[in-house]
Amino acid sequence: MIAYIVERLFQxxxxxxxxxxxxxxxxxxxxxxxxxxxxxDTTAADIxxxxxxxxxxxxxxxxxARFIGNxxxxxxxxxxxxxxxxxxxxxxxxxxxxxxxxxxxxxxxAFAIPLGVLTGLKPNHWASRVFMAVSLVGISLxxxxxxxxxxxxxxxxLGWLPTFGRGDVVKIGFWTxxxxxxxxxxxxxxxxxxxxxxxxxxxxxLVRSEMLEVLRTDYIKFARARGLTxxxxxxxxxxxxxxxxxxxxxxxxxGSIIAFAIITETVFQWPGMGLLFLQAVQFADIPVMSTxxxxxxxxxxxxxxxxxxxYYLVDPRLRADRGAMERGV
Amino acid sequence: MYARSLGGKTRVLGAGGAANKRLRGVxxxxxxxxxxxxVVASLAMATAMxxxxxxxxxxxxxxxxxxxxxxSADQYMRNQTLSLSIMSHxxxxxxxxxxxxxxxxxxxxxxxxIAEPTRWRFYLRKGVKFHDGRPxxxxxxxxxxxxxxxxxxxxxxxxxxxxxxxxxxxxxxDFITEKPNPILHYEWTTWGIYSKGWAIDNKATEVADPSKGxxxxxxxxxxxxxxxxxxxxxxxxxxxxxxxxxxxxxxDKYKHNVTEVIFRPITSAPTRVAALLSGEIDFMEPVPxxxxxxxxxxxxxxxxxxxxxxxxxxxxxxxxxxxxxxxVKGKNPFKDVRVRQAFLQAIDIEAIKTKVMRNLAxxxxxxxxxxxxxxxxxxxxxxxxxxxxxxxxxDAGYPNGFEVQLDCPNxxxxxxxxxxQAVVGMLQRxxxxxxxxxxxxxxxxxxxxxxxxxxxxxxxxxxxxxxWNPLEFLHRSVPVDxxxxxxxxxxxxxxxxxxxxxxxxxxxxxxxxxxxxxxQLLHDAWKTTIDDVAYIPLxxxxxxxxSRDSIAKLEPHAGNELLWYHVxxx
Numbered sequence: 001m002i003a004y005i006v007e008r009l010f011q012x013x014x015x016x017x018x019x020x021x022x023x024x025x026x027x028x029x030x031x032x033x034x035x036x037x038x039x040x041d042t043t044a045a046d047i048x049x050x051x052x053x054x055x056x057x058x059x060x061x062x063x064x065a066r067f068i069g070n071x072x073x074x075x076x077x078x079x080x081x082x083x084x085x086x087x088x089x090x091x092x093x094x095x096x097x098x099x100x101x102x103x104x105x106x107x108x109x110a111f112a113i114p115l116g117v118l119t120g121l122k123p124n125h126w127a128s129r130v131f132m133a134v135s136l137v138g139i140s141l142x143x144x145x146x147x148x149x150x151x152x153x154x155x156x157x158l159g160w161l162p163t164f165g166r167g168d169v170v171k172i173g174f175w176t177x178x179x180x181x182x183x184x185x186x187x188x189x190x191x192x193x194x195x196x197x198x199x200x201x202x203x204x205x206l207v208r209s210e211m212l213e214v215l216r217t218d219y220i221k222f223a224r225a226r227g228l229t230x231x232x233x234x235x236x237x238x239x240x241x242x243x244x245x246x247x248x249x250x251x252x253x254x255g256s257i258i259a260f261a262i263i264t265e266t267v268f269q270w271p272g273m274g275l276l277f278l279q280a281v282q283f284a285d286i287p288v289m290s291t292x293x294x295x296x297x298x299x300x301x302x303x304x305x306x307x308x309x310x311y312y313l314v315d316p317r318l319r320a321d322r323g324a325m326e327r328g329v
Numbered sequence: 330m331y332a333r334s335l336g337g338k339t340r341v342l343g344a345g346g347a348a349n350k351r352l353r354g355v356x357x358x359x360x361x362x363x364x365x366x367x368v369v370a371s372l373a374m375a376t377a378m379x380x381x382x383x384x385x386x387x388x389x390x391x392x393x394x395x396x397x398x399x400x401s402a403d404q405y406m407r408n409q410t411l412s413l414s415i416m417s418h419x420x421x422x423x424x425x426x427x428x429x430x431x432x433x434x435x436x437x438x439x440x441x442x443i444a445e446p447t448r449w450r451f452y453l454r455k456g457v458k459f460h461d462g463r464p465x466x467x468x469x470x471x472x473x474x475x476x477x478x479x480x481x482x483x484x485x486x487x488x489x490x491x492x493x494x495x496x497x498x499x500x501x502x503d504f505i506t507e508k509p510n511p512i513l514h515y516e517w518t519t520w521g522i523y524s525k526g527w528a529i530d531n532k533a534t535e536v537a538d539p540s541k542g543x544x545x546x547x548x549x550x551x552x553x554x555x556x557x558x559x560x561x562x563x564x565x566x567x568x569x570x571x572x573x574x575x576x577x578x579x580x581d582k583y584k585h586n587v588t589e590v591i592f593r594p595i596t597s598a599p600t601r602v603a604a605l606l607s608g609e610i611d612f613m614e615p616v617p618x619x620x621x622x623x624x625x626x627x628x629x630x631x632x633x634x635x636x637x638x639x640x641x642x643x644x645x646x647x648x649x650x651x652x653x654x655x656x657v658k659g660k661n662p663f664k665d666v667r668v669r670q671a672f673l674q675a676i677d678i679e680a681i682k683t684k685v686m687r688n689l690a691x692x693x694x695x696x697x698x699x700x701x702x703x704x705x706x707x708x709x710x711x712x713x714x715x716x717x718x719x720x721x722x723x724d725a726g727y728p729n730g731f732e733v734q735l736d737c738p739n740x741x742x743x744x745x746x747x748x749x750q751a752v753v754g755m756l757q758r759x760x761x762x763x764x765x766x767x768x769x770x771x772x773x774x775x776x777x778x779x780x781x782x783x784x785x786x787x788x789x790x791x792x793x794x795x796x797w798n799p800l801e802f803l804h805r806s807v808p809v810d811x812x813x814x815x816x817x818x819x820x821x822x823x824x825x826x827x828x829x830x831x832x833x834x835x836x837x838x839x840x841x842x843x844x845x846x847x848x849q850l851l852h853d854a855w856k857t858t859i860d861d862v863a864y865i866p867l868x869x870x871x872x873x874x875x876s877r878d879s880i881a882k883l884e885p886h887a888g889n890e891l892l893w894y895h896v897x898x899x
Contacts, residue, residue: 031771035778037407037540038483044820046485050540075542082565083401083539083549089565144597151603163603164595166567269595271567279566279596284771 008308012301017068019297023290024064031284032056033080054080054286067290077287081280086291090273095175096166097265097272101257103188104196109250112200116207117239123212131204138201143260147194147267154190162187164269191268195261199253206249210242248307255303259296389898390589391880393612393891394601398566398594403548404521405482405536410790413519414890415592418571419460420521420554423451423470424514428886428895431700431794433514436579437465437522437555446509446842453500457578459524460552460559467496472525472534481538487520489513509840511847515793527553557583557894558590568593571893583894590893605630605875611898612880612891616873618687618743629878635885636691636869638698639790640799641742643735643752643865645669645783648807648825652783654734654764662731663783663824669862670711671721675759676752677713682868685747690868695855696789696799698869700887703796703851708859710866718759730760736777736785741770743870749786777823785823788870792888796851800835804828804858826863 034050051057055066070077076086115135119128138146155163167183169176178184214220215238223233262274269275273292280288399412404420406412417425423438438451457465474494477484488494493505504513528534531547552560557579558571571590593610595601598617604610606627616624621632645663646652652661662668678692694710697703722730737749746767753763763784768776776782791798806827807820834854841847858864872889882897 029772031769032775032778033771035771035774046483050538053538053540053542078539078542078544080539081400082398083406083537083545084565085544148599148603151600155609156603156606159607163607163609164600165593267597267600269593269597269600271564275566275596282769282771 005309008305012305015301016294016297020068020071020290020294021064023293024060024067027284027286027289028060030281030286030289033284033286036283036285037080071294076291079280079285079288081283081285081288086287089276089288090291090295091174092176093271093273093276095177096270097258097261097274099178100188100191100195100265100270100272101254101261103192104257104261105199105250105254106196107192108196108199108203112203113207113239113246115200116204116242117211117234119204120208120211120215121234123208135201135204138197143194143198143263144267146197147191147264150190150194151267161190166271191264191270194267195257195264199250199257202253203246203250206246207242210245211238214238214241251307252303255300258299388588389586390591391587391612391893391896391898392591392593392610393614394593394595394604394610395614396594396596396598396601399569399592401545401549402552402560402563402569403533403536403546404519405477405484406549408483408486410792410889413792414888415569416552416554417519417521417556417890418558418590418893419552419556419560420523421556422517422520422522423453424517426518426794426888428884428888428890428892431887436518437470441514443842444503447506449504449506449513450497451502451504453502454578455500457555458576459527459555460574461524461527463524463526463553465522465524465555466499467502468499469522469525470494470502471496472528473520473522476523476528476534476536477520479535481536481541481543483536484520487516509842511840511842511844512793512795512797515795519792521554521556523548524553557585561589566594579894585894585896586898587893587896602875605877608877608879610877612874612876612883614872614874614889614891615743616875618689618873621687621689621873624875631876631878633874633876633883633885634689634871635887636698637790637872637889638701638794638869638887639742639788640693640696640698640869641745641748641786641788641867642696643672643867644785644787644824645672645826645864646780646824647827647863648780649783652733653781654783656732656762657727662725662727662733665725666862667721667725668727669865671718671725671759672756672761673862673865674711674714674721675718675756675761676865676867677755678710678867679713680755681748681751685744685751686868686870689743689871689873691871692868693866695859696803696864696866697791697796697855698887701791701794701796703848703855705852705855708855715755715758722760727760730762732762732764733784734764734766734782736773736782737765737767738770738773738786739767742786742788745786748867780823780825782823787821787823789821790888794888796855797835797838800831800838800854800858804831804854804863805835806832824864826858826861828857828861828863831857 033054034047034056037050038047055063058066078084079086079089082089115131119131122128151163154161162183165187166178167185167187168181169178169184170180178188220233220238223237261270261272262278264270265272265274266278273295276288277292279285280292395411397411399415400407400409401412402416404413404416421436423436424433425436426433435454437454437457439454441449441451444450451470453465453467453470459465471494474488474492476482477487489506489510491507495503495505497503506513528548531551533546533548535546537543537546537549550563555578557574557577559574561570561572563569569592571592573588595604595613598620601613602617602620602624605613605624608629616632624630624632646661647663649661651657651659652663655662682688682690682692691699692710694708695704722728735749735753737745739746749765749767753765756763777785777787789799789803802821804826805820805822806829807822807825831854834850834857838847838850838854841850872885874883874885874891876883879899880896881899882895884892884895886892
């Protein structure tokens with residue numbers, strides 16, 4: 001068990017280093033941060049000095065080694081754009097992104113499961129057909145378009161909800177939350193729908209196909225033969241058995257909700273990490289970009305590691321195989 | 330919670346404003362009416378006026394958005410229009426400029442004189458206080474000069490190198506320069522004066538330098554100036570809040586009724602438009618060209634346009650013996666003035682204006698905007714003429730034209746990419762095949778700096794409103810090192826145009842303090858560079874401001890700055 005964990009941790013570390021290296025190689029093409037930092041009459045000497053300070057005059061490998069060295073000693077650098085330590089900046093933005101992602105996931109689950117069950121139980125009902133058709137829209141329309149359409153409808157035409165921002169926030173320790181104010185709740189509705197819509201349609205379709213699958217199995221037929229109520233069969237037996245893959249997918253999707261909040265956050269000017277990253281790219285703000293990518297890589301590696309370890313606990317065959325291998329069979 | 334405490338603050342300020350206005354009303358009416366109708370009547374009227382004046386003085390919040398955020402509350406950190414302009418409401422310069430005429434007006438300096446060609450004397454305004462109550466004196470000016478020239482500052486260009494700033498007495502400062510400098514104070518609108526005492530107490534005497542990994546200091550998040558607005562709070566990329574300074578010395582001169590300003594960056598253009606349409610903000614800029622009609626048709630919103638001082642232009646590689654990106658081998662066609670002129674005449678500037686820019690551009694014959702010192706109506710653009718262009722190319726030895734790469738930013742100027750696409754077709758008619766390469770400006774401008782472009786688009790907007798800056802930075806020949814290679818950096822003459830005559834004129838212009846003589850020199854310099862077809866100027870793009878009817882009056886500003894102390898809210 002310990003050997004397995006150590007091995008997985010070691011692999012995760014390799015992935016992180018690889019991500020950092022690739023990120024650094026890509027930064028060479030993102031642009032020159034100096035060009036964003038200087039004004040029209042900055043002298044050549046000042047530009048050279050800044051380049052030297054930032055280490056941009058060194059080869060990529062040296063820059064990379066310097067970055068890794070700094071990260072290992074807990075220094076992530078200072079944002080070139082906002083002039084704040086990067087770790088502080090990310091800590092400041094993390095709550096906004098996590099709240100948005102959480103609400104988006106909740107929204108997706110809250111609608112996806114009932115709709116999935118409905119369309120699975122009554123595949124030919126007109127309502128099911130409508131939901132399936134609409135869900136195609138959710139899968140095929142790009143996020144920014146959905147966001148803009150929602151803004152136009154609910155923000156401009158109807159005037160019910162704010163068009164941008166996070167509303168008023170309340171500070172609790174290091175955490176800022178928008179979930180304790182009315183304007184905060186009003187502000188989170190549209191971005192959460194925008195971000196969650198794709199997941200909603202995905203999970204809904206997954207639940208539907210699983211339901212269709214499960215309803216054909218023998219134990220459902222036997223349950224019906226026993227005369228159990230439809231309610232008990234559909235929700236007590238069928239739905240429960242569909243949930244295993246749903247939970248796995250939802251867990252994995254949570255990572256991508258956080259990572260891909262970039263577009264939603266930009267459309268709604270949501271002050272989270274995604275917006276921070278996008279602005280960092282525009283400015284060629286290398287310390288922020290590299291730290292963000294590392295953090296997202298860590299997130300995915302972490303989720304995968306947990307999933308792997310869960311499999312190890314859940315599936316006895318994995319343990320048996322390893323035992324056999326260690327004995328040299 | 331946050332909003333409530335802020336609201337409370339606003340109300341308190343509003344009450345102060347009312348009291349002030351009442352006093353002003355009495356004084357004003359007294360002075361006028363003694364001569365006209367008599368003391369008693371006037372007093373009665375003045376009282377009535379005062380009541381009327383006092384009534385509407387409640388909280389007026391100006392909410393506005395731009396596409397980017399100010400980088401720092403420290404005005405000296407970034408030489409970038411938005412940051413400089415917003416913070417100039419907090420940190421005032423010795424001078425300011427009228428938004429319409431761009432004429433220089435006294436600000437923290439009441440008047441000034443050129444005592445000797447190399448010594449300027451500035452007489453400071455008395456009785457001015459910083460927001461924290463410290464008095465403003467000559468020490469603060471001397472200190473601010475040191476700070477602007479010091480470590481980490483990006484405003485070093487505001488003062489000439491090796492300038493000596495000397496305190497004569499508490500309200501007189503001398504600026505002693507090495508050489509005569511006729512435009513010493515031209516860019517001082519955005520060189521705000523810091524309080525020496527405040528900076529020392531808050532350990533912010535130097536500008537934090539992010540390139541060195543400096544941690545931010547007090548001046549990056551707080552501010553203490555003498556200006557019409559005080560910085561109340563700042564959340565980077567979310568919002569920055571300002572409150573009116575009721576003790577501002579200039580409040581009688583500049584009439585406005587804004588008591589609070591909330592600035593928020595909104596990166597995405599459609600969202601910015603939606604926020605204006607929905608009434609969440611009173612003002613935003615820039616308005617995307619395609620949304621102008623929509624905003625104008627919507628009830629309660631409109632777009633204000635005015636020409637911006639930025640000139641968008643094309644530049645040539647004048648230097649490489651063989652162009653880096655062209656079909657011509659062994660020589661550089663752009664070294665021939667006939668080829669450059671052919672390109673200029675092949676471009677149909679009217680078509681770009683009407684079709685690409687939807688009339689939101691002012692075609693220019695010069696590399697400076699209308700209204701600048703040195704701008705002259707006498708300079709006319711050579712007419713668009715594809716036949717003449719073809720003939721010029723044939724005369725230069727390219728009867729079948731040639732191929733060259735055009736580098737163009739796709740996210741820097743209004744419709745930059747579309748302009749370049751239109752130009753590809755226009756040059757095609759003259760026989761030139763253009764390979765268009767468009768990139769994001771952070772990448773592209775890095776390539777420009779390395780002198781790797783053959784034919785490129787750039788824009789230029791000097792803050793000095795004077796011709797010397799574009800001459801110096803775009804037209805002065807680039808020094809070469811001992812291997813004969815041009816040294817990059819510190820110049821924006823990316824095509825390395827060079828003419829010894831122009832260099833000599835630039836030197837003279839930089840030092841000539843006699844206005845008449847200087848104007849003649851400017852004319853000569855522009856004449857030479859235009860005859861050389863050093864660049865192809867295109868146009869001044871229009872600023873497009875979106876505003877709601879909650880704003881009764883605002884002043885469009887050629888430098889694209891929204892000056893809050895010129896805003897009247899309903």
